[in-house]
Amino acid sequence: MFRMNRNTTDLLAMVLVFATTVAYAQNDIEKSPQTLRGDPVAGKSKSLLCQGCHGEDGNSLSDLVPKLAGQNAGYILKQVHNFQGGIRKHAIMNDLAVTVNDQDLADIAAYFESLPVMKGTGSDNKIGEKLFLKGDISRKIVACINCHGNNGKGLNPNASMFPVIGGQNKDYLSRQLMNFRKNERNNSPNEIMNKITHQLSDQEIEALADYVSGL
16 A cells, blocks of 8 residues: 655645645635725825835834835735734724725825835845745745745735735844734734744744845
8 A cells, every 4th residue: 555654744734735825815815805906106195104104115114114115015905904804903003004995005005016125135044044945844834935935025916915025124024923923913814824833933933034034
């Protein structure tokens, strides 16, 4: 009788996790209440309040505030909708999100997406690099590159539920990974980020944040 070794079994499990996650992400896109096309020109003026924290060029000055430069518009839309619905919690964003209507939100998201994509200054963190590029079959950790693309710059518009993370602020990345691990945030497709981060140590989370922020 044919028997699979452990590595083969673990690899198949990882493939199943990834395939299921992509299916959930596509379902999120299809179910999204946002169907309006955004105007980046109109979005620039509508985003003045956002620019106070995220920067006019989408590159925030505070390392705890996420960069939005070149971020997928669909991802921005989903996050704000999650803030509006209380699915995602933040002392400031929950209150601000409910003041924005769908058309304004579409325009704002289109503006930030139109900006030159965020970029880091480099990192030689080998632990983070290995996890990002290869994952860990033994722990069923899918490599970050599979969802977030080369250098963390995203896959394509049809996979906008997977954000641009390459060049994102290090402290913001670290905090979000910790939040996923503690289940304080659980709005990733199929809760894939919760499943992955539960397998990561504090050191690995810091290593990933360091490496990804440098891309």
